[in-house]
Amino acid sequence: MQNLRVTDKPALPSAAAHAAAPDAPRPLAPRALYQEVAERLRQQIYSRALEPGSWIDEMKLAQQFGISRTPLREALKVLAVEGLVTMKLRRGAYVTEVSRDDVAQVYHLLALLESDAAATVAAQADAAQREQLRQLHVRLEKQARQRDNFFAANEEFHTALLDIAGNRWARQITADLRKVMRLNRHHSLFKQGRLSDSLAEHRALMAAIDARDAERARALMRAHFEHGLEAAA
Numbered sequence: 001m002q003n004l005r006v007t008d009k010p011a012l013p014s015a016a017a018h019a020a021a022p023d024a025p026r027p028l029a030p031r032a033l034y035q036e037v038a039e040r041l042r043q044q045i046y047s048r049a050l051e052p053g054s055w056i057d058e059m060k061l062a063q064q065f066g067i068s069r070t071p072l073r074e075a076l077k078v079l080a081v082e083g084l085v086t087m088k089l090r091r092g093a094y095v096t097e098v099s100r101d102d103v104a105q106v107y108h109l110l111a112l113l114e115s116d117a118a119a120t121v122a123a124q125a126d127a128a129q130r131e132q133l134r135q136l137h138v139r140l141e142k143q144a145r146q147r148d149n150f151f152a153a154n155e156e157f158h159t160a161l162l163d164i165a166g167n168r169w170a171r172q173i174t175a176d177l178r179k180v181m182r183l184n185r186h187h188s189l190f191k192q193g194r195l196s197d198s199l200a201e202h203r204a205l206m207a208a209i210d211a212r213d214a215e216r217a218r219a220l221m222r223a224h225f226e227h228g229l230e231a232a233a
Contacts, residue, residue: 034074037065041075045084045095046182052097056085083180098183103232106177111225113174114158115218117165122209122217129164130209136160137206144195157202184232194231201227 041061044050056076062069076093079085087093121129136157143149155178162171201224208217 032071033067034071034078037067037071037075038078040065041079042084042179045079050095052095052183055092055094058092082176084183096180096183098180102180103184104229106180107225107229107232110174110177110181111222113170114162114225115221117162117167117170118205118209118221119214119218120165120167121161122212123214125164125209133157133160133164133209134206137202140202141199144199150195154198194228197227198224 041050050056058069058072058076062072065072076085076087080087080093084096085093086096121133125133136153140150140153140157143153158174158178159171162174201220205217205220205224208220
């Protein structure tokens with residue numbers, strides 16, 4: 001009886017072929033559905049479509065997004081870690097309310113982390129990094145009359161400062177703290193006179209960074225947050 005023969009397997013590529021054709025980069029996997037849902041919920045919270053203190057209607061949102069409740073619940077867990085929602089066992093989740101103590105604690109931590117970053121940048125930043133901050137400050141000045149644009153430019157400046165300082169843990173913590181700050185309905189920057197004061201503080205900070213005066217930059221950034229807390233209170 002004739003033996004069955006396994007069909008020939010394609011030859012493995014030679015080492016030379018590997019050298020001539022390096023591996024193509026893998027395509028990035030699309031973001032998981034629950035992450036997309038978390039981002040949409042984030043924006044609804046920031047815009048006050050979901051008010052602080054309001055309970056989250058999972059069934060209504062699942063229907064609105066056209067999804068099951070499973071990715072919605074995973075998204076809520078993400079937002080709970082960020083402090084944007086509070087979850088109660090067997091009761092569901094509600095949008096976190098920010099108390100005066102919460103605001104004070106957030107400002108205190110931001111003052112510690114960002115004053116340290118400002119000192120590091122003043123001492124160590126190179127010419128290109130200083131120019132990056134200078135350009136962001138110019139943009140901040142130009143957006144003084146546009147509330148949303150000013151807020152975005154201000155956050156970009158502070159984020160760039162932390163990136164240049166190079167402490168990724170401080171960067172991660174401050175990103176989460178700033179998400180909580182957005183829950184404060186009356187953001188301190190837009191109270192009477194605070195915006196112009198904030199710009200003046202930024203100018204002084206930039207002068208200290210340009211002068212490579214690390215301790216002055218540290219003190220100015222700490223004072224910047226102390227004044228912001230006074231306005232928020």
